Amino acid sequence: xxxxxxxxxxxxxxxxxxxxxxxxxxxxxxIFMSIELMLNSANLLFVAFARAFEALSGQIFVFFVMTVAAxxxxxxxxxxxxxxxxxxxxxxxxxxxxRG
Amino acid sequence: xQANTLAILPEISLAVLAALLIxxxxxxxxxxxxxLPGITAAGLLAVLALTLAFARPGAAPESIWGGMLRHDTAxxxxxxxFLFGAAVTCxxxxxxxxxxxxxxxxxxxxxxxxxxxxxxxxxxxxxLFLAIETASIPLYVMAGFMTADEKSTESGFKYLLFGxxxxxxxxxxxxLLYGFAGTTDLYxxxxxxxxxxxxxxxxxxxxxxxxxxxGFKVAVVPFHFWAPDVYEGAPTPVTAFLSxxxxxxxxxxxxxxxxxxxxxxxxxxxxxxxxxxxxLSMTLGNSAALAQRNxxxxxxYSSIAHAGYILMGVxxxxxLGAASVVYYLAVYLVTNLAAFGVVxxxxxxxxxxxxxxxxxxxxRHPGLAFALLVxxxxxxxxxxxxxxxxxxxxxxxxxxxxxxxLAVAGVLNAILGLYYYLMVLKVVYLDRGPDExxxxxxxxxxxxxxxxxxxxxxxxxxxxxxxxxxSNLAAGGLF
Numbered sequence: 001x002x003x004x005x006x007x008x009x010x011x012x013x014x015x016x017x018x019x020x021x022x023x024x025x026x027x028x029x030x031i032f033m034s035i036e037l038m039l040n041s042a043n044l045l046f047v048a049f050a051r052a053f054e055a056l057s058g059q060i061f062v063f064f065v066m067t068v069a070a071x072x073x074x075x076x077x078x079x080x081x082x083x084x085x086x087x088x089x090x091x092x093x094x095x096x097x098x099r100g
Numbered sequence: 101x102q103a104n105t106l107a108i109l110p111e112i113s114l115a116v117l118a119a120l121l122i123x124x125x126x127x128x129x130x131x132x133x134x135x136l137p138g139i140t141a142a143g144l145l146a147v148l149a150l151t152l153a154f155a156r157p158g159a160a161p162e163s164i165w166g167g168m169l170r171h172d173t174a175x176x177x178x179x180x181x182f183l184f185g186a187a188v189t190c191x192x193x194x195x196x197x198x199x200x201x202x203x204x205x206x207x208x209x210x211x212x213x214x215x216x217x218x219x220x221x222x223x224x225x226x227x228l229f230l231a232i233e234t235a236s237i238p239l240y241v242m243a244g245f246m247t248a249d250e251k252s253t254e255s256g257f258k259y260l261l262f263g264x265x266x267x268x269x270x271x272x273x274x275x276l277l278y279g280f281a282g283t284t285d286l287y288x289x290x291x292x293x294x295x296x297x298x299x300x301x302x303x304x305x306x307x308x309x310x311x312x313x314x315g316f317k318v319a320v321v322p323f324h325f326w327a328p329d330v331y332e333g334a335p336t337p338v339t340a341f342l343s344x345x346x347x348x349x350x351x352x353x354x355x356x357x358x359x360x361x362x363x364x365x366x367x368x369x370x371x372x373x374x375x376x377x378x379x380l381s382m383t384l385g386n387s388a389a390l391a392q393r394n395x396x397x398x399x400x401y402s403s404i405a406h407a408g409y410i411l412m413g414v415x416x417x418x419x420l421g422a423a424s425v426v427y428y429l430a431v432y433l434v435t436n437l438a439a440f441g442v443v444x445x446x447x448x449x450x451x452x453x454x455x456x457x458x459x460x461x462x463x464r465h466p467g468l469a470f471a472l473l474v475x476x477x478x479x480x481x482x483x484x485x486x487x488x489x490x491x492x493x494x495x496x497x498x499x500x501x502x503x504x505x506l507a508v509a510g511v512l513n514a515i516l517g518l519y520y521y522l523m524v525l526k527v528v529y530l531d532r533g534p535d536e537x538x539x540x541x542x543x544x545x546x547x548x549x550x551x552x553x554x555x556x557x558x559x560x561x562x563x564x565x566x567x568x569x570x571s572n573l574a575a576g577g578l579f
Contacts, residue, residue, distance in 0.1 A: 008279070015272055022265055031261065038268035045275035053282045058275075061226050061284060065271055068233045072267075075237055076260050079244050082253040092261070095254050098329040 007048030014041035028080050028090040032073065039069050104164045107171040110151045110179050114214040117143040118207050125203025133201035134194070138545065140206040141190035144213070148183040151176070161577045163223055167285045170223040170356075172577030177426060177570050178220035178352040181433055185345035186213040188437050191549040192444050193337040198246040205245060208238035209341070216349035225274050225284040228353065232270075232317065235349055236263050239342060243334040255333025262316060262326040270313025276306035290361040304369055307362060311373070314357065317350030320407045321380040328388075331400035336447060339396060340440035343403045344433040351410055355425050360578045364417035374415035375506050381408030382513040389520050395443055396453050398520065399436070402479060405517060406432055409494055412510055416497035422575035423568070424493035430567055431478070431486035431560045438553035439475035442468055445546050450535075455524055460533025465540040469528050471550050476521040478557045481514050486560030 014037055021034025043062045050058030084090050105112075121140060128135070161172035169175075186209060199205050215234030222228040240263060244256015278284055280302060281292040292298060315323035331339045364371050385405030392398040410432070413425040445468060446461070447453060462469035478485035491514060498507040560567055 004279075011275075018268070028257070028261070032264070035264045035268050038265075039271060042268065042271040042275040045272070046278060049275070049279040049282070055282060057226070057284045058278055061229070061274075061278070064226055064230055068230065068237075071237055072233070072260075072264050075240050076264065079240065079253065079257045079260050082244055082247045083257045086248070086250040086253050095257065097250055098254055098258070098333050 004048050004052040007044060011041040011045040011048070014038075014044065026091050026093055028083075028092055028095075031092065032076055032080075036069060036073070039065060106154055107157070107162075107164050108169065109155045110147055110183070110217050111214055113147045113150055114210055114217065117147060118210040118214070121203060121207050121210060125207075128203075130201075133203070136203055136206055137190045137193045137200055140210065141187045144183055144187035144190060144210070148180060148187065151179055151183065155179075157577065161579075163287065167287070168224045168227045169218070169221045170287075170577075171221070172574075173570070174352070174356065174426070174574040174577045175217075175221035177430075177574040178348065179217045181348050181430055182213050182216040182220070182345045185341065185348070185433050185437065186210070188441075188549050188553065189337050189341040189345070191545050192340060192437075192441055193335075194545050195448050195543060196335055196337055196444070198249070199335055199337065202245075205242065208242050212236075212238040212242070212341075213345065216345060216352075219349045220352040222353070222356075223286050225278065225286065225289075228286070229267075229271060229274060232313065232353070233267065235346065236267070236317075239338070239346060242338045243330055243342070245338065246335055249333075251333035252335060255330045258326055259330045259334075262323075266313045266316035266323060269309050273306045273309030273311075273313070276302070276309065280306065286356070286361050290363075293362060293366055296366065300367060303362070304367060307367070307370070308373070310357070314350055314354050315377070318347050318354060318407050318410075319350075319404055320377050320411060321384050321404065322377075324381065324384075324404045324407075327404055328397050328400040331403075332394060332396045332453075336396065336440060336444045336453075339400075340437055340444070343399065343440070344436050347403065347407065348429045348433060351407075351414075351425060351429055354411075354414060355422055356578055358414055359417060359422055371415055371417055371501075371503075374411055374417075375503055378408045378411035378415055379506060379509045381405060381411065382510060383408075386513050386516040386520070389517075392520075393455055394453050395455050395458070395524065398455065398524070399439060399443070402517065402520075403436065405513065406436075406479070408513070409491065409510060412498050412503075412506055413494040415503060415506060416494075416501035418497060418501055419572070419575050420493075420500055421497040422578060423571040424490070424497045426571040426574045427493050427560075427567060428490040430571075431490040431557070434553045434556040434560065435475050435478040435485075435487055438471060438550055438557060439479065441546065441550045441553065442472045442475065445542055445550075446540075449540050455527055456531075457533070458524065458527050459531035460536040461528045461540075463536045464533070464538065465542065467547075468540065468542065471554055472528060473525055474554050474557060476525060478561070480518040480521045482518075484558070484561045486557045489561050489564060 018037035046058040218231035240260040246252035319327040389401035413421040478487035481487045481491040495507045
């Protein structure tokens with residue numbers, strides 16, 4: 001059995017990659033994908049711990065996180081389309097009419 | 101079993117209300133759709149009455165539904181706060197053209213309220229996560245609801261990006277907490293933390309990740325960047341809802357998490373973190389508000405500052421601290437709703453949110469100007485209004501906990517805050533505007549909502565007893 005530390009390390013790497021993606025990319029859809037990566041790194045951790053503890057609650061958590069992520073993406077893509085219709089761009093540097 | 105069902109009566113009736121609204125929206129003739137906000141408000145007030153009548157918790161807090169929810173006074177009082185805020189928000193949407201005839205908007209509002217009531221009662225990490233997302237996702241859509249409006253879509257988009265990012269950080273924190281304690285039940289987690297067997301540094305790291313998610317909901321520094329932009333771009337009724345009910349829901353979770361699950365006795369660093377966030381929020385919110393020309397942005401920065409005052413009660417980490425948070429949130433909700441009510445009414449007639457366009461309001465409609473006066477003075481903390489007593493309570497909690505420097509910073513900030521509220525009132529009362537003799541029609545529903553809010557502001561500052569008792573009971577129910 002692979003020790004749980006390996007999973008923790010892998011999920012930390014995934015989480016960092018996701019966070020870096022959010023901070024460096026300018027395209028809204030790529031940012032969204034990076035956020036998904038962060039959520040999935042948490043999912044990996046939940047499953048790994050659930051196996052280590054031999055408890056189910058972590059696995060159940062993962063199901064809910066996946067469902068919520070799907071809902072969030074649905075709303076997110078709808079909003080991205082709405083932004084594209086009003087501004088003709090989804091580059092977040094150009095979506096900046098609100099300032100002050 | 102039956103007691104369990106009665107305890108979630110507010111949630112059940114909110115779900116039924118949402119379903120009914122979809123049906124009503126389908127059956128209603130197009131020319132009568134303007135009734136929707138009124139119907140929703142009536143429904144929410146009915147849920148409020150049902151909650152008061154049947155869903156009162158017993159003297160001792162209980163865990164129900166397999167530990168998923170807590171049935172205690174804290175959850176009960178917060179539910180009342182959210183339901184009242186949602187009902188008043190509905191009344192203020194009357195006359196907001198892009199929104200008032202759209203049934204789905206009110207369904208989203210009710211579902212978001214449902215998420216908030218669950219946030220206040222959540223007793224398990226899974227429930228907490230689901231509740232936060234149930235409250236947030238409809239709000240993203242509501243903020244971007246005016247799809248033809250550049251600012252509104254941008255506001256919804258920014259809110260969603262920040263929300264999704266912070267919630268993924270929060271879930272990562274949850275997964276670490278689960279890894280440390282091996283349980284998702286909040287109170288089992290609290291017992292594991294209290295036993296002292298878990299590594300304090302690891303716990304603190306996980307807690308900081310989790311706080312990113314909560315800090316986003318309540319808009320405290322350093323998780324506040326979204327607030328001014330989103331508040332400015334969203335339809336103003338949504339802004340009112342975001343800055344009151346949504347913020348209260350965030351604090352309901354913060355209080356339970358920081359006081360019941362991570363008591364300061366085990367992790368004393370928490371007090372430092374909360375105090376630091378509090379002082380930064382107050383200072384940054386108040387000083388940025390000084391430079392604002394748009395009233396919605398000004399209220400956004402003021403709401404960041406108020407989140408700082410409220411965190412002071414959290415940093416006190418005591419019964420008085422928790423009670424002061426509940427009291428402050430109740431006062432803040434009615435006061436801010438009144439302030440946004442005036443902004444909404446004025447925008448419906450004049451079509452501007454710029455502070456300079458408020459010139460001459462006192463001559464055009466003295467009643468509306470007086471409402472703004474009362475609301476802003478209460479936000480500033482002037483006696484005998486509710487804001488004064490609420491501030492006294494949080495300052496007292498900070499002093500009692502030995503955080504005298506924090507209380508001093510709070511008092512200095514309150515003075516700073518008074519200045520920009522008075523600047524707005526100067527424009528309203530002293531400056532002359534071009535349209536002073538034109539009438540300013542105010543709808544009856546708006547006036548009724550405004551009067552109720554103002555009476556409550558006054559009542560919470562003078563008749564302290566009932567709400568103070570409830571706040572104390574709520575604080576006691578957390579543990």
